[in-house]
Amino acid sequence: MAIQEKKKFRTSKQRNRMLQLLRATDSHPTAEWLYEKLKMEFPRLSLGTVYRNLSLLIDMGLVKKIHFGSSFDRFEANTAPHYHLICERCGKIFDFDLPVDKDILEHAKQRTTFAIRYHKIEFYGICESCR
Amino acid sequence: MAIQEKKKFRTSKQRNRMLQLLRATDSHPTAEWLYEKLKMEFPRLSLGTVYRNLSLLIDMGLVKKIHFGSSFDRFEANTAPHYHLICERCGKIFDFDLPVDKDILEHAKQRTTFAIRYHKIEFYGICESCR
DNA sequence: GTCCGTGCAAAAGCTTTGCAGCCTT
DNA sequence: AAGGCTGCAAAGCTTTTGCACGGAC
Numbered sequence: 442m443a444i445q446e447k448k449k450f451r452t453s454k455q456r457n458r459m460l461q462l463l464r465a466t467d468s469h470p471t472a473e474w475l476y477e478k479l480k481m482e483f484p485r486l487s488l489g490t491v492y493r494n495l496s497l498l499i500d501m502g503l504v505k506k507i508h509f510g511s512s513f514d515r516f517e518a519n520t521a522p523h524y525h526l527i528c529e530r531c532g533k534i535f536d537f538d539l540p541v542d543k544d545i546l547e548h549a550k551q552r553t554t555f556a557i558r559y560h561k562i563e564f565y566g567i568c569e570s571c572r
Numbered sequence: 573m574a575i576q577e578k579k580k581f582r583t584s585k586q587r588n589r590m591l592q593l594l595r596a597t598d599s600h601p602t603a604e605w606l607y608e609k610l611k612m613e614f615p616r617l618s619l620g621t622v623y624r625n626l627s628l629l630i631d632m633g634l635v636k637k638i639h640f641g642s643s644f645d646r647f648e649a650n651t652a653p654h655y656h657l658i659c660e661r662c663g664k665i666f667d668f669d670l671p672v673d674k675d676i677l678e679h680a681k682q683r684t685t686f687a688i689r690y691h692k693i694e695f696y697g698i699c700e701s702c703r
Numbered sequence: 704g705t706c707c708g709t710g711c712a713a714a715a716g717c718t719t720t721g722c723a724g725c726c727t728t
Numbered sequence: 729a730a731g732g733c734t735g736c737a738a739a740g741c742t743t744t745t746g747c748a749c750g751g752a753c
Binding site for chain 1: 665698
């Protein structure tokens with residue numbers, strides 16, 4: 442939603458429960474998961490409504506989408522570890538030659554039982570030519 | 573492709589050119605972009621072939637897919653900045669309470685003309701219960 | 704009463720796959 | 729020859745959208 446649009450939201454039982462569920466879990470659900478959970482309460486619920494409400498909750502700033510980005514896959518032949526700069530306006534992706542930070546990886550490894558193999562960093566912003 | 577499968581690859585003009593194109597660009601192409609470029613040389617090329625070859629090139633370790641992850645979107649109600657741990661085996665995503673690193677952002681800002689607004693870090697590995 | 708949210712179904716968008724023939728080895 | 733690779737088309741999967749009705753304000 443563009444910033445200048447002042448959309449008027451109403452409430453709905455479905456959306457309230459969706460937010461409740463999202464706040465009560467740490468499983469980073471998919472739309473399908475929410476749909477399955479809510480079908481018990483709202484037998485006639487449709488997936489379209491789940492997607493529409495997720496979109497509204499994001500507009501309201503109450504929910505975030507993980508794994509967003511462009512809707513299609515992108516590929517690169519640079520197989521060495523490196524980070525990315527992503528322009529929020531034009532969608533272009535740039536390699537970022539920031540030295541890969543070993544401290545981060547070490548720091549992270551000390552703080553989890555996860556067997557970390559690698560990490561990715563993406564910086565989002567506006568590229569020079571879009572400004 | 574599972575590690576134990578020893579797949580035998582043959583060469584093909586289409587795949588060779590795809591790799592050349594990927595290596596010659598820094599635009600992080602989509603499958604469609606490759607398809608359009610290659611249609612001049614291979615008028616009967618199909619998108620299916622492009623996808624299949626991308627998959628093979630990834631198996632060969634010559635190409636990486638950006639923006640990979642699960643095939644469907646995931647959502648969370650934790651709107652505060654935080655990082656994620658992602659299990660490569662079970663696919664689960666965990667919030668990582670690593671303190672968000674201001675140094676990284678400052679360091680990055682000094683090295684680019686990008687107007688960086690925020691960044692994301694994801695750590696990939698194997699979670700405790702999958703080991 | 705207004706008009707936003709919902710259910711339903713169809714469509715859209717990207718990716719994968721089955722099949723028969725071709726090309727590499 | 730054997731079997732991986734290709735083009736074509738159909739299918740698959742997730743997400744979006746049009747429409748008419750019901751519900752929030």
